[in-house]
Amino acid sequence: MKVLSDYSLKELREVLREYPSFRAKQIFDAIMQAKDYDEIAIPKNMIAQLKKDYILKPIEIYKILHSKDGTKKYLLKLYDDNLVECVFLSQHYGNTICMSTQVGCRMGCKFCASTANGLIRNLTAGEMISTIALINADNGKRTERNFSNIVLMGSGEPFDNFDNVVKWLHLITDESGFNVSERNVSLSTCGLVDKIYEFSKLKFNITLCISLHATTDEERKKIMPIANRYSINEIIDAVKAYSDENKRRVVFEYCLIKGVNDSKQDIDRLASLTKGLLCHVNVICLNPNGGPLQATTKKFAYSFVSELNKRGVSATLRRSQGEDIEGACGMLRAKTIREKS
Numbered sequence: 001m002k003v004l005s006d007y008s009l010k011e012l013r014e015v016l017r018e019y020p021s022f023r024a025k026q027i028f029d030a031i032m033q034a035k036d037y038d039e040i041a042i043p044k045n046m047i048a049q050l051k052k053d054y055i056l057k058p059i060e061i062y063k064i065l066h067s068k069d070g071t072k073k074y075l076l077k078l079y080d081d082n083l084v085e086c087v088f089l090s091q092h093y094g095n096t097i098c099m100s101t102q103v104g105c106r107m108g109c110k111f112c113a114s115t116a117n118g119l120i121r122n123l124t125a126g127e128m129i130s131t132i133a134l135i136n137a138d139n140g141k142r143t144e145r146n147f148s149n150i151v152l153m154g155s156g157e158p159f160d161n162f163d164n165v166v167k168w169l170h171l172i173t174d175e176s177g178f179n180v181s182e183r184n185v186s187l188s189t190c191g192l193v194d195k196i197y198e199f200s201k202l203k204f205n206i207t208l209c210i211s212l213h214a215t216t217d218e219e220r221k222k223i224m225p226i227a228n229r230y231s232i233n234e235i236i237d238a239v240k241a242y243s244d245e246n247k248r249r250v251v252f253e254y255c256l257i258k259g260v261n262d263s264k265q266d267i268d269r270l271a272s273l274t275k276g277l278l279c280h281v282n283v284i285c286l287n288p289n290g291g292p293l294q295a296t297t298k299k300f301a302y303s304f305v306s307e308l309n310k311r312g313v314s315a316t317l318r319r320s321q322g323e324d325i326e327g328a329c330g331m332l333r334a335k336t337i338r339e340k341s
């Protein structure tokens, strides 16, 4: 089966060339508004024909958790019954959708719930477009855009699903679709160096975020298996290439884990690693996922940030939203799968 949201409007016109040309726009609008076949006014025989080969709505809402702070966490069901997560964050400067790029993940980071059962499969570009459409429709008028920012910080490693993510970026920024500004998209990667170089050449003006989480390769290897493949220095060189090419400030994410990456030496090393780079450090408090790794206190995290600032590093503590609703990557999906089995 093919998914209709995998196509741009131009491609849809080609796919549906045997029908009157306005039908392609009608289907395209249905995709953007997260409608299924029974919600659109097209002839029954056309629907029957399309249904044989194409899925119109590949994703639906399975469960929603509402946080006290207004954050909504969605568990979404794909047409093959796989589950993915997505978060809608309402913020005064515009709403943000945090979405997944894969079902599961194979990067194996020790603190992350998404990777516990490995990678199940990649999301296609269309499934990612339909995710946005579905969340958009659930948060206001479905004919309007109800969000301004998208962050690829849900489950999955975006650069491990490179071609689909790039295609999705073309679709999501397309004027005939959601027309999201590249500047309002952030992509977070655990640091697949070769892909960072490849991506730099495509000249997207998006914000690249790097999950650094350690200041030495030895430390990093203990919590992130990808550190066995690429060194921190290689990541820094790739980041330089990205910001030289795209003139964009890169964000380093640094999740504080008690006794692992929170020493004074870590502060000094983080300051020297980021020196001279066009970057910002986003310090995050670990959201414990039941494993042995522990969070530091919020007070400690603030002092960590302030020490970085004293050393001239642009750094802030990321405000965590939705902590009461399994806010971190993969936690809700993992819990639901556990409960179902």
Ligand code: SAH
Pocket (backbone or CB within 6 Å): 107, 109, 111, 112, 113, 152, 153, 154, 155, 156, 157, 158, 188, 189, 190, 191, 209, 210, 211, 253, 255, 284, 285, 286, 287, 288, 289, 328, 329
């Ligand atoms: N694979 C991508 C995107 C994943 S998640 C990446 O590694 O960047 C987005 C961010 O959430 C990453 O920085 C990730 O390291 C972080 N994260 C994952 N689990 C977390 C947890 N339990 N607490 C805090 N941050 C977490």
